[in-house]
Amino acid sequence: MTMSHSPRRRRALLHALPLASLLLGATACGGSDNPLADRPYDAAGQVGLNVQQGHKADPSKPVxxxxxxxxQITDVTMTDAAGRFIKGELAPDGSRWHSTGALSAGAHYTVRVSTEDEDGAQGRRTAGFDTSPADRLLRVAFGPKSGTYGVGQPVTAELSEPVQDPAARAVVERTLRVDAAPAVQGAWHWVDNRTLHYRPKEYWPAHTVVDVHANLEGIKVAGGLYGGPSRPVRLTIGDRVEAVTDAGAHSMTVFKNGEAVRSIPVTTGKPGFATRNGIKVVLGQEAFVRMRGTSIGIAEGSSDAYDLPVYWATRVTWSGEYVHAAPWSEGSQGWENVSHGCTGMSTANAKWFFDNVRVGDIVKVVGSAGATMTPFDNGFGDWNMSWEQWREGSALAAGKREGTGPADTARLRPRL
Known part of the structure; x- marks a missing residue:
């Protein structure tokens, strides 16, 4: 919104002040020659807009x-259908005004103009118009779906079209909102041109409520690409549950809210099939799954081939790494690593584990001869990146000192 008083209007006001009592008396008698006391006239003929009546405006161009x-234009306000003001700039001589704020595609706007003629009389004009719909819409699908998750669960945003340009990425990222109670510092990270992940600096605090939504609809992203509609999601974070497996000690310790609640003898990947080190996030659970060696590239009939019914399986990678019941290896559990990469335990322990973890909980492996879990291509390895590395994947925070970039002002906000 831009407001300005013209020189003529200021002169009229200054001249009127010494005669205030006289003018008041004249008004009380029912008459006045003061132009400020008259009802504003219709200035439709004296004010022009660059939007033709009956035509839709180009949202990429200023009004x-x-x-x-x-x-002389003395004041202009421009609002959208929700009553939000669009920024603008009035020329010093009052001859013109133009919008400086971004317009949305497929939106309705109202412009209210105040004027003053050479005699100081006040005029008004109100005009409404619509902007053209977008040529292409960029939609955002948030994940996971609304529900309760563990403290390691990242938020994901999948875009309907690729966005590569850094400026366009910044536009998109600025509209993706993550609000939480309690507030936690966090940032988006561009996994690729169509995928973003959001995580806090540290694991989510237990029992946090996280609301995710986009303010992208109608916003120009690049060229003819504008933001489309999206559906919000709400995540409720459960207890802080972490399972830490020491592959060298053949043991898993499960922590709940910082307290060790169970120690489980396990077997992990043998040489050639070593279990991945690092932090993983529970992706899903299956009470029964058929596991075959061919699914991980083991040829049928080889010495390592297998085809087994497996119960109480908790998945931690998309490639097939699970924590599951392995009654066939109970003699090795706690003593030797004999699996093909999964973490095996007794049926009773696997059932307990299955019942006490949820999607989003942390499963960490240390002391294995295997490689470290990758961040994005095989599940949620997001936590294996340092916070500094994570911020470098943000279009708003990359290259900026923590606490100074736009991403820091758009971090998780407390819900009021």
């Missing part, structure tokens, strides 16, 4: 208001 025939 312009111009004065005609000696009129």
């Amino acid at each position: 312009e208001v111009t004065a005609r025939g000696g009129e």
